[in-house]
Amino acid sequence: MPVPQPPVPPEPRRPLTLRDVSEASGVSEMTVSRVLRNRGDVSVATREKVLAAAKGLGYVPNKIAGALASQRVNLVAVVIPSLGNLVFPEVLAGVSETLEDTGLQPVFGVTNYSPDREEAVLYEMLSWRPSGVIVAGLEHSDAASAMLRNAGIPIVEIMDVDGEPIDSVVGISHMRAGREMARAIVAAGYRRIGFLGTKMPLDHRARKRMEGFEAGLAEAGLALADREFYSGGSALAKGREMTQAMLARSPDLDFLYYSNDMIGAGGLLWCLGQGLDVPGKIGLAGFNGVDLLDGLPVRLATMDACRREIGQQAAKIVAGQSGSGLIGGERIELTPRLQPGDTIRKA
Amino acid sequence: MPVPQPPVPPEPRRPLTLRDVSEASGVSEMTVSRVLRNRGDVSVATREKVLAAAKGLGYVPNKIAGALASQRVNLVAVVIPSLGNLVFPEVLAGVSETLEDTGLQPVFGVTNYSPDREEAVLYEMLSWRPSGVIVAGLEHSDAASAMLRNAGIPIVEIMDVDGEPIDSVVGISHMRAGREMARAIVAAGYRRIGFLGTKMPLDHRARKRMEGFEAGLAEAGLALADREFYSGGSALAKGREMTQAMLARSPDLDFLYYSNDMIGAGGLLWCLGQGLDVPGKIGLAGFNGVDLLDGLPVRLATMDACRREIGQQAAKIVAGQSGSGLIGGERIELTPRLQPGDTIRKA
DNA sequence: CTTCCGCCCGTTAGCGTTAACATAGCAGGC
DNA sequence: GCCTGCTATGTTAACGCTAACGGGCGGAAG
Structure with missing residues (x-):
């Protein structure tokens, strides 16, 4: 005994x-x-x-041995371009939260907007045989696309739906977001419109937003009256500087569209500091709906990019909880809502 | 052939x-x-x-098989309380950046400030036999401490150095940061001082900052004249609301110390909106040094928490690149610099 | 010619766990 | 008493890779 x-x-x-x-x-x-x-x-x-x-x-x-023996891995790869941009931590939070009680564990990788690094990060992550991949964007190198396609696991491309997904996709149409903002601005009577954004050729979503915006203006026979791009630095400060520079150069502008809320907020604070009549003489709008803005003295017009919800939905798909009954190939297009705030004239 | x-x-x-x-x-x-x-x-x-x-x-x-056979794993576990607080994505960015060319790969886990979840997350991560652990804070459940101690790998506790580390530690002294801010405020001649912070009993660093702050005031024979705590919601908006509430309740305050920069910025914007004389009639200070603040019309006094550098140093230690020659048990205390900005009277 | 060494490549034996199957023990029905 | 059908446990053989070692081959050294 x-x-x-x-x-x-x-x-x-x-x-x-x-x-x-x-x-x-x-x-x-x-x-x-x-x-x-x-x-x-x-x-x-x-x-x-x-x-x-x-x-x-x-x-x-030892899960390494366990995973090898059982051919099951509870990891989900999450690949994003950057942690510096407010947006992605929010998406991660949505993913993390939803995965919490599924037994799945997120593993994050950062690409710095570089396709080569994306490829390297994906290779690295796939070599751990995760049970799903969540990756930002629809644009990948050929090799990366092939890897994802052959991985034999759920792939969810997020943030953006303007393109051909490999498997599932959850996001918003940035084209449409840009276009609708343009329409709202035109409808409010603004005519001489400037664009301020990031100088990132590889940020496809920002590009699509701008293209959509220009298309929306074109519908009304308008074109961008001025544009300016920045990179690096504190977005809020850049917003101030760029706004000042642009209005010095093109004093007759009556609207400024910012590619994200942080530079928009910087621009707004500058305009208020100058005593400009917002939204009477000049209107402003940003993009993203960061809740940070709730605290500004005047609420900036913006459009919600549904960041957290994107993370949640993507996580549900890889966890097989999307409720659609589909086994892949899902497409969830969320609709960004225009939040007119106080910086666009009432039509 | x-x-x-x-x-x-x-x-x-x-x-x-x-x-x-x-x-x-x-x-x-x-x-x-x-x-x-x-x-x-x-x-x-x-x-x-x-x-x-x-x-x-x-x-x-298949790295799973490879790791099992070679007993080597290129993963580093990184455990943080939250993604919502700006601070942690910055730390992650530092870690991620430094690990980039070491062949090591960060795996992140989020605890939501819950010791139980921390324990669960650590257990989960350790079961992948990572080659190092980076974990925020020095306070852990007994079981979690034991796990870390027995893991036989480098453990780096970050953010905070006020306590007994398990192995290595990289961070700042929040006690001291609070105390030094108190001294600077007293030296500038402020006397009736209010504190505004988060209602998070489990955020030990915020607590230590407040304790240090009170200790610093006590050196000058002062005590907090008022205090207020919040939880949830947009920090900027909360900063406005709390400031308004506190000044309504205690109109004779001449200084407000905020436990983070976001609520501080909210408070600052409110004060400016009210036309209050900052820093003459009332002074303000926050904590963190988020570069976001560079864009505000008036620069808030703050103290840099060295977030990115903390991530970098921690990553170096687990990668064995700290250059100290030590095999563990390193202690790196960074020094937060007071940035007086424009919201404290010049002494 | 032999010996030795270095290059290049193959063979063997795990790494720590789990899937799949085997088995011991026991209760109950006929 | 024998077989059926459980439940609770053990045995065996992978999982896909790498550490460790072994060996053929060719050239240099003696």
């Missing part, structure tokens, strides 16, 4: 394995494995004995 | 293994492995043949 072992103080060096727990509790490794995974029938007595031994030893299972 | 195989179009279903590449290129699996890892001697001819086959097939190595 085996004497119950007292919990052994964790002997530091050799890493513990199932065998250690099995020896400490007097059952086979398989039974320990069953207990720790709550799978299969194990008597209550055995279960408790095993759990006590595992806790006493401080055993932490 | 083996005929060179033309690249086979990737047959979709069965996942590729080394064996497939080895068969396609006519060498052993071991040689393929060597080529793919750039390890050991392989002739140029063989190398090229193998690389061509691997690329042709679209082979992606």
Whole structure:
């Protein structure tokens, strides 16, 4: 009759394995494995004995071995261009939150808007055989697209729906967002319109927004009266500087469209500081709906990019909880709502 | 004489293994492995043949099997309380950037300031046998501390140095940051001082800052004249509301210390909107040094928390690049610099 | 010519876990 | 008593890769 072992103080060096727990509790490794995974029938007595031994030893299972044996991995790869842009942490938060009680674990990678790095990051992540991939954008290198297509797991491209997805896609149409903003501005009677944005040839979504915006203006026979791009630095400060520069250069502008809310807020603060009549003499609008703006003295017109919801929906798809019954190839287009704020004249 | 195989179009279903590449290129699996890892001697001819086959097939190595066999894992676990607080994405960015060319890959987990979730997240991450752990804060559950201590890998606790680290630590002293801010405020002649912060009993760093602040005031025989806490919502908006509320309640306050820059900025905007004399009649200060503030009409006094640098240093330690020669147990205390901005009277 | 060494490559034996199957023990029906 | 059908546990063989070692081959050294 085996004497119950007292919990052994964790002997530091050799890493513990199932065998250690099995020896400490007097059952086979398989039974320990069953207990720790709550799978299969194990008597209550055995279960408790095993759990006590595992806790006493401080055993932490080795998922590497487990994943290899079971061919199942609870990781989800999440690939985003940047952490500096407010938007992506919010998406991550949505993903993280939704995955929380699915047993899935997000693994993040950052590409810095570089297709080469995206390819490298994806290769690295796929080599861990995750059970799904969430990746920002629809534009990838050929090699990256091929990898994703052949991975045999759910792929969700997020943020943007203007293009051909590999598998599933969750996002908004940035083209349409730009166009609708243009229409709203034109409808409010503005005519001489300037654009201020980031100088990032690889930020396809910003580009699409601008293209949509110009298309919207064109519908009314208008074109951009001026434009300016920046890169780096504090967005709020850049917004001030660019606004000042543009209005010095083109004093007759009556509207400024900013490619994101932070530079928009900077521009707004500058205009207010100058005592300009907003939205009477000059209107302003940004993009994103960052809740930060709720605290500004005047609310900037913007359009919600549904960031958190994008993360949530994408996570649901990889977790197989989308409720659509589809097995892939889902397409969820969210609709950004125009929030007119106080910086566009009422039509 | 083996005929060179033309690249086979990737047959979709069965996942590729080394064996497939080895068969396609006519060498052993071991040689393929060597080529793919750039390890050991392989002739140029063989190398090229193998690389061509691997690329042709679209082979992606299986790191799970590789890690199990080699007992080496290129993952670094990074555990943070929240993604909503601007601070942590910045730390992540520092980590991610520094790890970029070390072959190490960060894996992030979020605890929502819950010790239980922290424990669960750590257990989950340690079960992947990462080669290092970076975790925010020095306060952990007993079980979590034990796990970390027994993991046998570098552990770096970050953000905070006020306490007993498990292994290495990189951060600032929040106690001291609070105290120094108090001294600067007292030195500038302010006497009736209010505190505005988050209602988060589990945010130990915010608590330490406040304690340090009160200690600093006590040195001058002062105590907080009023205090207010919030939770949730847009920080900028909360800053406005709380400031308004506090000044309505305690109109004789001459200084407001905010536990973070966002609520501080909200308060600042409100004060400016009210036409209050800042910093003459009332002074303001925040904490963090978010570069966002560079764009405000008036620069808020703050203290840089060295977020990105914390991430970088922590990453260096786990990557073994700290340059200290130490094998663990490093302690890096960074010094937050007071940035007086325009919201404290010149002494 | 032999010996030795370095290059290039193959063979063997795990890494720690789990799937799948085998088996022991026991209750109950006939 | 024998077989059926459980439940609780053990045994075996992977999973895909790499560490460690072994060996053929060719040229340089003796």
